[in-house]
Amino acid sequence: MRVTTYREALREAMREEMQRDERVIIIGEDIDAYGGTYAVTKGLAEEFGRDRVRDTPLAEGVIAGAAVGAAMSGLRPVAEIMTINFSLLASDQIINTAAKVRYMFGGQTNVPVVFRMPAGGGAQRGAQHSQMLETMYAHVPGLKVVMPATPYDAKGMLKSAIRDEDPVLLIEHELLYGVRGEVPDIGEEYTVPLNRGDIKREGTDVTLVTFSRAVHLCLQAAEELAHEGISAEVVDLRCIRPIDLDLVLDSVKKTNRAVVVEEGWKYYGAGQGIAAMIYEYGFDDLDAPIGHVTGVDAPAPYAKNLEKAAFPTHTDIVAAVKKITPVRSGR
Amino acid sequence: MVIRDLTLAGLNKEQLLNLHYTMLLMRHFEEKAAEGYTLGKIGGFLHLYTGQEAVGSGVNLALEPNDVVISSYREHGHALAKGVDPNALMAELYGRASGVSKGRGGSMHIFSKEHKLFGGYAIVAAQLPIACGYALSAKLLKENFVTVVYFGDGAVDEGAFHEALNLATVWQLPVVFVCENNLYSMGMAVERAWAVSSLEPRAKAYAMDFEQVNGMNALDVFQAAQKAVKRARETSRPTLIEAKTYRFRGHSMADPTAYRSKEEAEQWRQTSDPIVLFENALREAGIANTEDFKKNDDRALQIAAKAVEFADSSPLPDLQSLTEDIMVDPTGAIAWRRPR
Ligand SMILES: Cc1ncc(C[n+]2csc(CCOP(=O)(O)OP(=O)(O)O)c2C)c(N)n1
Numbered sequence: 001m002r003v004t005t006y007r008e009a010l011r012e013a014m015r016e017e018m019q020r021d022e023r024v025i026i027i028g029e030d031i032d033a034y035g036g037t038y039a040v041t042k043g044l045a046e047e048f049g050r051d052r053v054r055d056t057p058l059a060e061g062v063i064a065g066a067a068v069g070a071a072m073s074g075l076r077p078v079a080e081i082m083t084i085n086f087s088l089l090a091s092d093q094i095i096n097t098a099a100k101v102r103y104m105f106g107g108q109t110n111v112p113v114v115f116r117m118p119a120g121g122g123a124q125r126g127a128q129h130s131q132m133l134e135t136m137y138a139h140v141p142g143l144k145v146v147m148p149a150t151p152y153d154a155k156g157m158l159k160s161a162i163r164d165e166d167p168v169l170l171i172e173h174e175l176l177y178g179v180r181g182e183v184p185d186i187g188e189e190y191t192v193p194l195n196r197g198d199i200k201r202e203g204t205d206v207t208l209v210t211f212s213r214a215v216h217l218c219l220q221a222a223e224e225l226a227h228e229g230i231s232a233e234v235v236d237l238r239c240i241r242p243i244d245l246d247l248v249l250d251s252v253k254k255t256n257r258a259v260v261v262e263e264g265w266k267y268y269g270a271g272q273g274i275a276a277m278i279y280e281y282g283f284d285d286l287d288a289p290i291g292h293v294t295g296v297d298a299p300a301p302y303a304k305n306l307e308k309a310a311f312p313t314h315t316d317i318v319a320a321v322k323k324i325t326p327v328r329s330g331r
Numbered sequence: 332m333v334i335r336d337l338t339l340a341g342l343n344k345e346q347l348l349n350l351h352y353t354m355l356l357m358r359h360f361e362e363k364a365a366e367g368y369t370l371g372k373i374g375g376f377l378h379l380y381t382g383q384e385a386v387g388s389g390v391n392l393a394l395e396p397n398d399v400v401i402s403s404y405r406e407h408g409h410a411l412a413k414g415v416d417p418n419a420l421m422a423e424l425y426g427r428a429s430g431v432s433k434g435r436g437g438s439m440h441i442f443s444k445e446h447k448l449f450g451g452y453a454i455v456a457a458q459l460p461i462a463c464g465y466a467l468s469a470k471l472l473k474e475n476f477v478t479v480v481y482f483g484d485g486a487v488d489e490g491a492f493h494e495a496l497n498l499a500t501v502w503q504l505p506v507v508f509v510c511e512n513n514l515y516s517m518g519m520a521v522e523r524a525w526a527v528s529s530l531e532p533r534a535k536a537y538a539m540d541f542e543q544v545n546g547m548n549a550l551d552v553f554q555a556a557q558k559a560v561k562r563a564r565e566t567s568r569p570t571l572i573e574a575k576t577y578r579f580r581g582h583s584m585a586d587p588t589a590y591r592s593k594e595e596a597e598q599w600r601q602t603s604d605p606i607v608l609f610e611n612a613l614r615e616a617g618i619a620n621t622e623d624f625k626k627n628d629d630r631a632l633q634i635a636a637k638a639v640e641f642a643d644s645s646p647l648p649d650l651q652s653l654t655e656d657i658m659v660d661p662t663g664a665i666a667w668r669r670p671r
């Protein structure tokens with residue numbers, strides 16, 4: 001094991017898969033000459049050549065469509081969409097083509113494509129550059145939506161995504177690229193499955209169900225809650241479609257309480273979907289209504305003070321937990 | 332002295348010196364913004380207009396106050412030319428309540444109803460279809476305004492560019508499309524992105540009048556814009572203008588500019604600075620001298636410095652404003668609870 005960043009981990013995953021399989025290519029805006037918008041693809045064009053690492057014109061629709069077509073005809077494309085905000089221009093091909101063709105053509109074709117894109121706010125980038133939007137994709141049958149929170153998971157899941165036969169969206173977070181964590185040494189092969197969550201901290205009093213950057217907020221909250229005598233378990237879903245539901249339900253069976261934590265908007269979103277599944281399949285295990293910590297129901301503001309108030313913090317999580325969890329006496 | 336009667340491109344000394352001042356205001360404003368960013372007073376993305384001043388100022392000189400301007404995230408210069416108060420503009424960059432968009436928009440989302448500077452859009456090429464809509468209003472509501480929309484060479488790669496140009500011709504819309512071709516979209520060199528080397532064949536494809544101009548020459552830009560605006564106003568027909576220019580700084584303040592050489596950028600600054608070129612032209616024509624230029628420079632610098640003072644001393648937005656102005660009808664919020 002060694003310590004590396006989320007950014008490096010993603011790059012290593014692509015490098016290793018490109019070495020392993022010649023069919024793997026990367027296309028996207030500013031992945032080569034610019035050095036990668038978030039420097040994830042830096043150096044890969046030099047290493048693998050510009051046939052396999054291709055800067056595209058500024059056109060998300062054709063990036064997505066060409067990636068889908070290439071995937072259907074033998075290549076294994078990794079398409080980088082600069083941010084999830086711009087994926088709305090690619091979403092037609094992702095939702096109307098990638099997610100549909102296998103089914104509507106009677107199972108005759110596969111779409112082994114990966115769409116990588118960062119989401120999220122918190123850097124004062126304003127209303128059109130700070131969205132999560134994972135909900136939109138997680139809603140769609142035919143897609144996998146992966147949202148790793150740590151370098152270990154990012155590398156292992158991107159490798160799995162590239163080998164996967166189905167279309168996978170790997171949604172990164174703009175504020176996670178510099179986050180450091182333990183990753184196996186180079187040459188030590190590992191992957192992380194796309195249908196398994198991970199308990200990032202064990203606990204007995206309440207289950208925090210979360211994904212992406214909010215995992216780190218939950219870990220911070222759990223630490224604070226521990227000082228107050230509340231033992232919180234942090235379930236990192238890692239992948240929201242498919243969701244590792246049994247991991248969540250088993251945890252809730254143990255703690256009898258759940259708070260769902262996400263950065264995105266509250267209504268009709270991933271978090272409400274997760275809460276609904278817990279109610280549907282784990283109702284008898286609940287001792288309290290499920291808590292829900294989210295971003296404020298508004299477009300993201302630019303001003304620093306407003307933005308700070310718009311996104312959830314560990315303090316919000318602590319408060320939500322306390323609302324449904326009695327502090328046990330004798331601790 | 333005869334000097335008073337001299338003109339260039341049909342503009343008198345006062346108009347020419349105003350044009351000069353506008354360019355300098357843009358230049359100094361952006362330098363102050365860059366300082367604000369470096370000091371951490373401005374956050375998020377900051378895209379400067381430095382190097383492209385001749386385009387926004389030249390086009391604007393062809394406009395009436397009632398005409399509409401729509402732009403991208405690189406819009407500070409367009410806003411200043413349109414008359415937006417530098418104080419309120421800088422305050423927006425600083426995220427203050429006194430900003431044009433109440434601090435909620437930031438550098439990329441400038442909007443001034445008063446000056447008909449209708450955004451500041453940060454999704455590349457989104458502003459072109461929007462401009463078509465404004466032009467449709469002008470036509471159907473019989474309001475005689477012209478809509479000018481600015482965008483970069485990168486926007487040309489998006490489907491929205493093609494859809495908008497086609498619609499503008501089919502519907503005969505009074506709109507002027509101004510492409511500021513600064514040779515790069517982020518790190519993508521235009522010759523690697525475009526199948527053709529100029530926008531002329533694209534305009535032809537949409538049966539649209541076209542003009543390519545030296546975007547470093549404010550008077551060339553002005554004259555092309557004048558024709559296009561006249562065409563739009565009098566015959567309700569669109570025009571595509573390609574202004575060849577260069578951004579002297581990186582794409583945004585976060586850009587390490589690895590995709591172009593320092594020498595290339597330096598060459599442009601040395602030989603094609605639009606302000607220097609304009610001063611040379613005025614000097615050669617015997618219309619203005621170094622003293623005139625210095626006066627404008629001092630004034631522009633002072634206004635930019637004052638804008639910083641204003642912004643820095645303005646209050647932050649109220650926290651309650653976080654959820655204001657989302658919709659006209661606040662009961663349109665998702666979970667309206669009945670008062671009980
Ligand atoms: C749809 C979309 N894709 C990508 C981006 C990220 N992005 C912002 S500006 C830009 C380059 C645009 O270049 P150009 O149109 O030439 O304008 P310039 O920045 O040179 O003024 C890119 C890729 C975006 N904002 N919107």
Ligand SMILES: [Mg+2]
Pocket residue numbers: 483484485511512513514515516517
């Ligand atoms: Mg450009």
